[in-house]
Amino acid sequence: MAYTLSFILGMLAIAVTYYSWQRSTPSLGWAALAVFITSVISFSIAAGWEYGVVYGLLLPGVLVWVAIAREQTIRPLKLTQAPVRTISTSGYKMAGHLAHALVVLVGQLLLSTVISVALSRFLPIEQTGQLAVCIIIQPLLWAMLAYHYLGSPAKRKAVMYHSVAAALFGITLVL
Amino acid sequence: MKLFTRQPALNAHSWLGVFLGVFLYLLCLSGTLVVFNQEFERWEQPNIEEFERVSPEAIDTAMARFLAKHPEETEHYHVVLPGSGIPRLVVENDHNAWFADAQGNLLEQERFPWSKMLVKLHYYLHLPMTWGLIFVSAMGAVICALVVSGIFAHKRLVKDAFKLRRGGTVQPGRIDLHNRFGIWAAPFHLIIGITGTYFGIAGVILTLVAQIDYNGDRQAVMDKVFTPEPQLEQTVSTPQIGTALANFEQMNTGHVPLFITVHDVGTPAQFIELYGQMPGKMAYSENYRFDSSGAFLATAGYADGYWGKQLIYSMYRLHFGDFAGLPVKILYFVLGIMLTALCVTGVDIWLAKQANPPRLRRCWAAVVWGSISAIALSALASLWSDVSMYYSFWWLMVAGVAASIVTPYLQPARWQLISGFSSLLLVVAHLMAFTGSALNGAALAINMLLVAYALWTFWRFYQHQKVPEFAAPAAARAGSPAAPRHCAAVVSQNASQAQD
Known part of the structure; x- marks a missing residue:
């Protein structure tokens, strides 16, 4: 019921x-x-x-x-044929994509982990609770870093900001 | 350019969705199927006796017979109970597993290579374990990033909330479908993303915390999060598993016993751990610990322990929808299909924006529909041979993509048809292999689902063929846009409307 x-x-x-x-x-x-x-x-x-x-x-x-x-609305079919666009597969372009992948999947994994561990340790709760909070915020933080990096036209600057933030939070872990 | 505006969000969204699209698709597809992993295991061996309850005496008999058959050294014994989600009794060590009947007689060895392959595809993408787990977990964070960027990339989030335009140039319908799947099921996508990231990244977090606080001792952190094992010094003896279960039943906890593990077998520290599911709680189980003689020691404290501990122990059930039986599994399966379709429509939208490069489009179709076909044909191979499931799956995948590169015949609609035929073939093979057992319980449900999928693909192909523009192979060879998979039915409907 x-x-x-x-x-x-x-x-x-x-x-x-x-x-x-x-x-x-x-x-x-x-x-x-x-x-x-x-x-x-x-x-x-x-x-x-x-x-x-x-x-x-x-x-x-x-x-x-x-x-x-x-x-939902249904319209009559209207097929159009646009000229096929060439997708660039130049070495330079591919290297750029691989660099993005490395930054997002490896670099930001490490940076987001350091930041989220440091952030969660500021919370006045038991260590198990801090770890639980860390597990929840880490993927969200990683997602936001990835969004910032990929959405920003100044990618090097974005990486620099993230690294500085991680370094600052990292210091709190060893102090 | 402001970060939280449409263009930057679109840049981030399209790079993540397209560049990682194949991995995301394979993970979402396998994850959707893995929701029914227990049912697939039953489907692989449908002839095993099923029952709801088992007596402690039967467990002792089964374990004694198993030990007589497999006296080899092991660190653990496991007894999987009928309450685990599979109404069967399994006794096993670290190397072998046997089914037993309700009286404890051993029936046959457990064998589900295909389900295992599917699970490992989802857990590791069949990569080496640690790296695979971390890579797959990274995809969880990517899903979170796609949700966030998708929301900001949406021009008219509220205005288009219920919109679904079909027909026309087809692309608006594809975009609407993608956006509706994305926005309305966003809570599910976030849950899957966050919990999915946990499985691989928890290890990284654990290592970092261990370095900071415990001089690199990971076990010390583990003991903080999960209750440490009891420290026992007993005379080495055969573990009294049945007595432990009988004692548990006398405690009237209301928890459903899932399985029993004997740790540190044959050592003075040997102890028995019973995992009991807690109705209404998301945490995987409360763990009841017993010594070798079956006397109760203590619980691990997941039922009423610290909230952080409970939250971490809830991740598995929350990720796989394995907490309230079939209705929740069906809900997760439907939402999983939406997430999978989200990956497909996302890449389809991008391909359409590139005016559908013929070869790339065929390759994508080979990945999308070919993977379903490869999964089905691998299952078929597992019924009749001991061929490696990993090789058969990836060989079929690579062969499919290679064939799509060289032949224009393999258009998306044909791939869809191939996947349908593969599913139907699998049902026929299953019926031939197991005859009457293939029509029992979970096996029947899976076979009916496969037949329904096959019929759906045949219907889609029939609809597709009714539209002359899409059916013409010459046009396809010339690289003209063939029927977009998700709108084929509407396309044909519209074509007939236009003729009227």
Whole structure:
């Protein structure tokens, strides 16, 4: 019963979001958010908060397709043939891609690990808690560093900033 | 140029998605399938007796018979119980594993090379273990970066929240599908990214912390996070596993026994550890420890221990959706398909922007649909031979990509058809190998899923062939855009609408 109610609330949250979107009424958007939070709480009551939060967060990703299917538009097929663009496979270009890969997958792994370990150690909690926090923030920090590096036109400068930040945080680890 | 604006986000998003697209795709595809790993193991040996409960006496009988058959030295014994998600009894050491029936009689040796190959594809991409694990974990962080950059790259996040344009030049539909998958399932993608990164990077963090605080002693950090093993000095004797299970049952904990491990076999420090799943808790298990005689010592404290310990011990279940039975597995499977489709549509969008270079497009199709075919054909090979699953999978993958480079015949639609036929062939082979057992329990569900997939691909191919522009092989050879895979059905629908 509690599961059914939670599921209905989840569907209602999507329905209200869709209704608010269709009519461009932000106030209804807030109502949708409230229903969504209620559904997460309801799932938490039904299944315990650990499962409930996961259900509440993941279900909209599936339920929303009912609204998307309603909203889909189908146009007649219009095939166009653009001239095929040559993809550069020059050695210089390839070396550039490999360098990016090394920076993102190796360099930023190390930098983000140092920064997140240092950051988590500032928290006034037990070491196990610090490690748990570190495990959560490390991939997010790594993602942000990768985003900054790849999105920035001044890539060397980005690497320099990251290295300086890691060095500063690294000092706190050995002091 | 401001960092959190569209163009920088798009630059980051497209580099990560395209350059690492093949790895991301293989990981997402294998991860989606691995959700049903337990069912695949059952499918590989469908003729094994299944039951819900087993008595402590039967476990003792099974272990005694196993030890008589395999007296070789080992550090561990394991007993996998029917509550583990596979309703079977398995007794094993570090080298061999046997199924046993509800009375403890040994049935046959455990053999699931294909499931193992699939799991190792997801864990390591079949690379050497440590490097593979770290590389795969890096893909978790890449998924997080793709979520963040994808959100900032979206021009009209709210305005397009429910939009799905199909037909037309096909590309808008592809973009809409990609964006809808990406935005609405973002919490799932982030959960998978963060928990996925944990498996390989935890070791790196552990090493760093060990260097800083414990002079490089990794075990000291491990003991902080996971409860250290009990220090015992006993007379060496046969571990009383059945007694330990009987004592556990008397404790009425409400936890479901998953499996039992005997550590440090044949030494004075030998102890028995029983892993019990805690309903409603995400942590993998509460661990009950017993001495060699089966007397209870203590728990490891995951049920009510420090929150950090519980959180770290929750990563596995959260990543694989292995915490509340079949409904959650189905939810993870559906969301996993979305994540996999996100990888495919992302590269498809990029290819379309390059005006679909014919050879590259065929190679991508060989990776996307060819990998499904390679997985299915490897499974087929495992039913009839002892051929290495790693070689068969990668040989088929390389052969598929090579064939796509040299022949224009292997268009995406044909690859899709090949993957469908491979799945159907697998079902037929499975039915021939196991006859009636192939129609029982998990095996039937997997076979039905394979047939449904095959029918879907046949239907897609039929729809595809109805559109003359896409069906013409001459046009394909000339490099004209063939039907985009995800919109083939709509394309044909639109073509008939246009004729009307």
